[in-house]
Amino acid sequence: LRNWQRCMDNPGYRTGSFDGLHHPSDDDDDEMVDIAGATLDFSTTDDVPPLSSGNPAVTENSSAGVNGNGPTKLVDPLEDPVPGVGTYEDFNTIDWVREKSKDRDRHREITSKSRQSTVALLHSVSDAFSGWLLMLLVGLMSGALAGGIDISAHWLTDMKEGVCLNGFWFNHEHCCWTSNETTFQERDRCPQWKSWAELITGATEGPFAYIVNYLMYIVWALLFSFLAVTLVRAFAPYACGSGIPEIKTILSGFIIRGYLGKWTLIIKTITLVLAVSSGLSLGKEGPLVHVACCCANILCHLFTKYRKNEAKRREVLSAAAAVGVSVAFGAPIGGVLFSLEEVSYYFPLKTLWRSFFAALVAAFTLRSINPFGNSRLVLFYVEFHAPWHLLELAPFILLGIFGGLWGALFIRANIAWCRRRKSTRLGHYPIIEVLVVAGFTALLSYPNSYTRMSGAELISELFNDCSLLDSSQLCGYQQVKTGVGNTLADRPAGPGLYTALWQLALALVFKMMITVVTFGMKVPSGLFIPSMAVGAIAGRLLGVGMEQLAYYNHDWIIFKGWCSPGADCITPGLYAMVGAAACLGGVTRMTVSLVVIMFELTGGLEYIVPLMAATMTSKWVADAFGREGIYEAHIRLNGYPFLEPKEEFEHNSLAVDVMRPRRADPALAVLTQEGMTVGEVESTHYSGFPVVVSQESQRLVGFVLRRDLLISIDNARQRQEGVVSASQVVFTEHAPSQAPDAPPPLRLRGILDLSPFTVTDHTPMDITVDIFRKLGLRQCLVTHNGRLLGIITKKDILKHMAQIANRDPDSILFN
């Protein structure tokens, strides 16, 4: 229930240590050194004892530095003397520099050993290839899971309408494969497939059968959604939502234990199928990214290299995000670019290659499973017959504006709704909320065939270019037998098409409304498909409008020359595709990756310019109303400690304005490199401390984490005789002379980080933020003229940024 509470607060993490209050005893690294109180006095007498030329501490420290034993002892994972030192607590931020350094040390160790024996050489080779092997496994597992999800969702979606007599495990299409009916029209109603009305009452037609089917549809929708929300609630609260905001945060270095665990994977996979099948306005694409990341995280446990290193594991997770999109759309290159543009924080070239490999493996695994039954890799296969004309850029840009407006509006409405859910009693009844929304969705969507079909089917139909034999309502044109010109020429709309347009317009309004309340409920829910559906409907409507305009007014100057009668000049399906890209772009602010995904769907370079024009317009328009995409907005809503790499730091403050202690606070809590006792160290409050030469000089020696300190002292108590509270803690290389009756000193130089990052107090914050982002720091010490002055943590920066943006720093970050 404790975990559930977390997801309820979405995520709140109130039970974690991440609440903005200063718990003296907690290990929150982000809290680090928070000081409030008296004025920091720069004018303290600076009484540095002159170092004699024979001072052993200094001389030997520097020689220790030269032979390179200092920090490597600390970070060597293979000979880590104290287990636990260098690990992280839940809800903390990792230190990228330390993790990467650890991995390099491990690699050096293996390389140097490999020259000694054949076994070690084999180990070295297997270590080098373990990354590729892991990628292969991630690709295979994610591809297989995605295939399973596709097949199950298809089956359960059909289950809402009827059942197969040959076996209830067949979906409508499979059920009718064995049917003898050969006509395409008739195959849809093969005798083996019974609608619920037929099965229960025997009636196939008429209002009574309709009502029975309608009711069964609603009952199934409620059942599926109830199962989904109950499973999430009972077993894996982290399985709710799309997961992309959390994955972005995790990739940036935050630790949320269990978010990518096996229970989350199992429950998310099952409930995703249920949620999609229940007919809610949500997609499976975002959650597939989460599923792929769970696979990657679990598979990481097979390899020491990735299990033990948080930075290396995040490289694998970045690749897994690419895999997720690759299997969601069948677009491996788009997936890699999505991971690069939208999700990842640290994306070295090596990860680019591996992501690409994994994405390909996953796409081909999925193709072998062949869930769509058409041997196609892609979710929506489109083939258009006519090229586009330069003048069509105007409607395409119009679609971009629509997409941008819708994106901005959707983000505002959704965030407002989610905030209401968190702040009012609504949030306490997630199951009822899901049931109400699911029931309402089913009630309203059944009568309209465009909302009744699944989002993916709808998009597929809207993207489709009408061929002559197409029986769909959208292709209900009047047959004009002119005998001249293109056989696919533009034709006037018939009554079927007019009905379809009305239904589409209603579906557009419905989808726009319902998606706002659906995204953020306690079931797995993706945004890609609903956003694309909205855009595709709008695009198709505009496309048909343009087509009819051109047909009836082909003598207008703008249509002259390229849209003569008998020419196939306007492709409404292309407008639907452009609209879908524009709306998805407005919501997520993706650009290049989105265009590439769309390009992979169609397989032609021809349509890049329309897509590019629409997505760019959409991004610009949406950015004018607020620079955050939906994922960033949810990250901020949930108060994750995420330092946005895209946003520029605009304010001209300096490091000294952001650092702790503030000017009115008491001085920074520091340890001295010698002279402190175990008791004094244990009674400290903050989770990390700079170590200085002496209180008077404030000259920085290194940085130590309280967690490492306590673990080491505990360990020393167990292994070493005579460690008492009065024992001296010594961070120098050699113990100072002591009174003969004093207990032996405890030497802890091994856990001291001898290379803490420092900036001067005059460093502009834009540079400091850049350093934090690029190097992945947790904290940075601030000096003035060589003396330690304060500390800046990632949290201080986030609070400062919130303050600048006129948001309350505490309510924003730690609600």
Added chain:
Amino acid sequence: LRNWQRCMDNPGYRTGSFDGLHHPSDDDDDEMVDIAGATLDFSTTDDVPPLSSGNPAVTENSSAGVNGNGPTKLVDPLEDPVPGVGTYEDFNTIDWVREKSKDRDRHREITSKSRQSTVALLHSVSDAFSGWLLMLLVGLMSGALAGGIDISAHWLTDMKEGVCLNGFWFNHEHCCWTSNETTFQERDRCPQWKSWAELITGATEGPFAYIVNYLMYIVWALLFSFLAVTLVRAFAPYACGSGIPEIKTILSGFIIRGYLGKWTLIIKTITLVLAVSSGLSLGKEGPLVHVACCCANILCHLFTKYRKNEAKRREVLSAAAAVGVSVAFGAPIGGVLFSLEEVSYYFPLKTLWRSFFAALVAAFTLRSINPFGNSRLVLFYVEFHAPWHLLELAPFILLGIFGGLWGALFIRANIAWCRRRKSTRLGHYPIIEVLVVAGFTALLSYPNSYTRMSGAELISELFNDCSLLDSSQLCGYQQVKTGVGNTLADRPAGPGLYTALWQLALALVFKMMITVVTFGMKVPSGLFIPSMAVGAIAGRLLGVGMEQLAYYNHDWIIFKGWCSPGADCITPGLYAMVGAAACLGGVTRMTVSLVVIMFELTGGLEYIVPLMAATMTSKWVADAFGREGIYEAHIRLNGYPFLEPKEEFEHNSLAVDVMRPRRADPALAVLTQEGMTVGEVESTHYSGFPVVVSQESQRLVGFVLRRDLLISIDNARQRQEGVVSASQVVFTEHAPSQAPDAPPPLRLRGILDLSPFTVTDHTPMDITVDIFRKLGLRQCLVTHNGRLLGIITKKDILKHMAQIANRDPDSILFN
């Protein structure tokens, strides 16, 4: 001639300040602080005067920091008080942090002003869109230039064989467009097009005509290559080579003035056409990247934002590299990925979007010019009819191994040859060298039709899938009339094909040899086409071999089931494509971008797996022989200060091992923040100095460049009365008390960088190298327990890396 000398030494830059010697008077920032001499004494008496609590300097310094006036004064480009401060000399490295900070200040200024007036608001809006406008212009200009180059090269290439009677400015194809001959076969020999033999002697057939044509071919080749090398020599020595190694170096922050200038652009464009037309074994793809970068650099001058900021300009250049590849292959996405994977150093997401936009604009400009006359965007349009079988992965991997071996071999041989050129007298006769190679190439390539045609034509023909009516020799199969199965079924090879195979084998050997000596000559020369040609030939040979093997042994177990008689199971054109990718991958070590380029050429996802398998194998095999691609190898050969972002720093040294001064050297040259005179400052030798509180305390205040110091002092002499050699130079916020008769002090805090980067002496070098790479530093100061100890420059790191790799640091970097 001085410039010419530079290119002769390729680049040597001996005439610049970049020669590894310590010129006391030069401004080489990389030279910074180079000290040799006595032992560094850590044990100097550290006699810091205790600061009284009322010390005005310290108190006011910190308050100055708080109100934020300190460093912004220094870096504000709009109010730059002293012109010249903050600019760079030729052959220096830029400071990315300073440049980016400058741009952010400029942006802040514009934003804050925009609230005041409408004009300022318009300025702000135009400033925001200037980047996109610039991209549009770069795309248009590069696309137009590429189109011009394509058309001219086509024309001049045909000129070697004959001339059009309708007008000498028509190429063979254009000349025959108006011809009445309708047969495809006959169109090739239309009456308007006269070979040289026909024109001169009237003979169209026979050995005499052949010899005349042969001689004319050689004469034209010699003429074109002579013109190319002479133009390069006379006007723009930087126009030689492919330019990619230099562009990589420039993008990493080095300054080579004129390398991207207008003369280089003009001469490179002209000589590229000549070099390609001369029949030398080189391509125009690499040089097109250089041409696009020149365009971008020239267009940057239109916008203050980009003209004045070296970092912003490099963002544009990164995008231009994408544009270059986009127009070279007609592959915009591949171009962007090429820039990201291969060329760029700093590639933020904003640049990704803009690169993509520019690449698209360029591709469409090129398509409108339509240089290939087929309305296709891509250089090699391929359409294959048959899918590939999983078992074919074995030959594809074999091609990958071949590509990797050839890549490794080529790099070694080419580097050895280039080194020989630099070290022997060969390098003194570039014109003769080019003429000899061109003559030799023409002599050997004319008799073989596969070497006579241009590289692009050859690749195009090798990629081609044989249709039934294909008249090419490569499709010289026996006609088997079975009446069953696929009309494109595998057929036995006929005599035409056997001849073609022999010619191809000879062409393979010839291309492999001649490319080694061609790349690196003093003409514009790209590597893409020759490498791809080698791979395509090898691939086609293997493909035809496989095809015949499968045809004659279709009962073998490996062919059973997928290669029955009458089936079109093996596509030799696909093997050629895979081989081309493998060889290009082996030479350049590109992977993802290469696959995407190839994928854009074919427009089908189907062939990604074969391409990926081959390029990955090729990269692994080639990496086993040496981790450097051809561009990195040339960067190292030429001694550019390039810090490879891909390579991990493996050694476990510490900052103290790399920093200057070394342990046996005299102490670091520093300035004190007060107490030094103008005369003392002017007589200093190094190009940059840390400023400390006092010589005794060695507590760091900031960093100042000698160039800025001298400019400021000169400026002060002109504007301020009483600046003499005895004037005190003061870096503190407030001038100290002085004797009343002393000259007024010169206050230079404005040019002081108050936020220099520091690391501790114990920082592992892998972390330090990471910091240098990610932040783009030029130098970093080293402290020990808060006292200044030394300095590390980018050059120190490069020297250290060379030393670790057992290369002589001086000979490698500064030859």
